[in-house]
Amino acid sequence: MSAFAEATVLITHEVGLHARPSVKFTKLAKSFAAEVEIALAANGPWFDAKSIVKVMAARAPKGTMLHIRASGDGADDAVRALAELVRRDFDEGAGHARTA
Amino acid sequence: MPEPLRLQGISASVGYAEGPLFNLDGGTARYTGKATAGEEKDALEIAITSATDRLATLIESADDEAAGILEFQLAMLQDEALTGPAFAAIRSGMPADMAWRQALDAEIAGYDMSDQDYFRARAADMRDIRDRVLRALTEEQESAAPAGAILYGEDIAPTRFLETDWSGGGGIALKAGSTASHVAMLARSRGVPMIVGLGVVSLGSSPADPDGLALLDAEHGGIVLAPSKAEIETFRRSSSSFAARRDKAEVYLAKPAVTRAGTTVRVQVNIADPSEVDGIDIATCEGVGLMRTEFLFGKAPPDEETQYRAYRKVLEWAGNKPVTIRTVDAGGDKPVPGFTVAESNPFLGLRGIRLSLARPDVFRVQIRALLRAAVHGNLKVMFPMIAVIEEFKRAAALFAEEQTGLIARGIAQKMPPLGIMVEVPSVAIAPEAFLDVAFLSIGSNDLTQYVMAAARDNTAVAHLNSVRHPAVLRLIGSVAAFGLREKIPVSLCGDAGGDPAAISALLEAGLRDLSVAPAQLAMAKAAIADVTV
Numbered sequence: 001m002s003a004f005a006e007a008t009v010l011i012t013h014e015v016g017l018h019a020r021p022s023v024k025f026t027k028l029a030k031s032f033a034a035e036v037e038i039a040l041a042a043n044g045p046w047f048d049a050k051s052i053v054k055v056m057a058a059r060a061p062k063g064t065m066l067h068i069r070a071s072g073d074g075a076d077d078a079v080r081a082l083a084e085l086v087r088r089d090f091d092e093g094a095g096h097a098r099t100a
Numbered sequence: 101m102p103e104p105l106r107l108q109g110i111s112a113s114v115g116y117a118e119g120p121l122f123n124l125d126g127g128t129a130r131y132t133g134k135a136t137a138g139e140e141k142d143a144l145e146i147a148i149t150s151a152t153d154r155l156a157t158l159i160e161s162a163d164d165e166a167a168g169i170l171e172f173q174l175a176m177l178q179d180e181a182l183t184g185p186a187f188a189a190i191r192s193g194m195p196a197d198m199a200w201r202q203a204l205d206a207e208i209a210g211y212d213m214s215d216q217d218y219f220r221a222r223a224a225d226m227r228d229i230r231d232r233v234l235r236a237l238t239e240e241q242e243s244a245a246p247a248g249a250i251l252y253g254e255d256i257a258p259t260r261f262l263e264t265d266w267s268g269g270g271g272i273a274l275k276a277g278s279t280a281s282h283v284a285m286l287a288r289s290r291g292v293p294m295i296v297g298l299g300v301v302s303l304g305s306s307p308a309d310p311d312g313l314a315l316l317d318a319e320h321g322g323i324v325l326a327p328s329k330a331e332i333e334t335f336r337r338s339s340s341s342f343a344a345r346r347d348k349a350e351v352y353l354a355k356p357a358v359t360r361a362g363t364t365v366r367v368q369v370n371i372a373d374p375s376e377v378d379g380i381d382i383a384t385c386e387g388v389g390l391m392r393t394e395f396l397f398g399k400a401p402p403d404e405e406t407q408y409r410a411y412r413k414v415l416e417w418a419g420n421k422p423v424t425i426r427t428v429d430a431g432g433d434k435p436v437p438g439f440t441v442a443e444s445n446p447f448l449g450l451r452g453i454r455l456s457l458a459r460p461d462v463f464r465v466q467i468r469a470l471l472r473a474a475v476h477g478n479l480k481v482m483f484p485m486i487a488v489i490e491e492f493k494r495a496a497a498l499f500a501e502e503q504t505g506l507i508a509r510g511i512a513q514k515m516p517p518l519g520i521m522v523e524v525p526s527v528a529i530a531p532e533a534f535l536d537v538a539f540l541s542i543g544s545n546d547l548t549q550y551v552m553a554a555a556r557d558n559t560a561v562a563h564l565n566s567v568r569h570p571a572v573l574r575l576i577g578s579v580a581a582f583g584l585r586e587k588i589p590v591s592l593c594g595d596a597g598g599d600p601a602a603i604s605a606l607l608e609a610g611l612r613d614l615s616v617a618p619a620q621l622a623m624a625k626a627a628i629a630d631v632t633v
Contacts, residue, residue: 023175
């Protein structure tokens, strides 16, 4: 069983990894036991994906390649689920971007 | 009796409100320090829990949009990365209120400094979190605004917005604020009139007046404090005509603008902040007729990258449709620290292109950002406050020089068509000197104030400040005729373009190209449909 996993995913959400998406992102990250981190470049700096303060501090706008990595129990699942959330545009329809 | 005071800002949510002014920036109660660090820690924990509970209660009754905003604040409050530094400061002997304020202010500063509108706008949420906990610490109750009041202050917290009962009317007028803030989004979706960016002004005694009646015109972005009887009457007429026009206009938004006689009119939008385009469907307009760039110069001249990103965002949003960006029009009533100069008569002084040419160090940065952004869409650039052709030639020469520099460095760039604003009467009277410009854009606000010698921000001479005065209309007509004869496109981008009362006269003067505030788009199209030209 792998104790380390990573993935890279393009942020397509209109306003990036911003207030509402970051709430969903950190909530999902916290549901895994593994340590999860994100970065805007392969060589870091890395931010704790379970902390909304840190995720917001990453300042990831639309068009960013988001690097996600995890280590420990369920690392694979965590990375897969989080990358999937970003790909699904955080489950927000086009309607959100319009009111923004 | 206090003198009427008229303030101008930017519309963040269109509509009209009339009511007493309510000052949001009241004093905060004092926190009583505790004896030990342990008690300080307990006090902060209790305050955070109380703030958290209050948010959770608000979320229960909130709709989706509001809940999203509140959940963000809740997640922040529950994050040890936010609260940790405050508890650490308490352990080293700091009182709870100071520790919390210091920790949050450090976090807020990070948001304030962001070059992305979206992140910068979150500073208001962080302040809300800070103040909510501080109020819990001091057990201070927020005083409720009277029904129908116009909330006035530096900025407004999202929870304050959500806790206010808007059913009886009312509105928001902010000295700072942002059209991209959570409150602005909420205000737009709930139809609460709101203006931002009024700037730092001394209100004298007027807001302290218990009856301090204020008139909020969030269609044009203005507010009048201590209004006269005549102003109240005019305001009520505009307000009811707005309500009627809005209902009627919605059906016109998605349609092309065509007069009753079948003449097609191109209608574009004016924007002041790139985030405004997020709320506009590009299919409803023909592009951007005026993108102001002063907002970028708020605190100091911005760097090239910041400008480039702002211009590119709007160009990409517009796709193939044209975006006309006006080089910075600082000076006049728009001072920029470190750039503009103090003058006794700023409207007739070093403003617009005059200031840009006097400060080529600042101007060249904007020029490079524009040349680079041009590859991302259909960019046009225009210069404000041109009085003589030499100013245009000097500005165009700077564009050519910077283009050569970018080419030498192998940086992608494109020379946009260069045009001018027609707002100084010398240009409107003798346009034949300007055969070399790519296009002319009439700035009706400044042209009117210069032709009538009536300042736009002075209510005492407001009756003179009319674009429909024959002298102003005659100049607009002759500029339109000149453009037609010389095959130079002429448009108009002042407030008159969105004023249903003026549209008929503008079309009769020969204009077929208007640019209006986004909030006026539907009503401008509806008014055009009524014109017989």
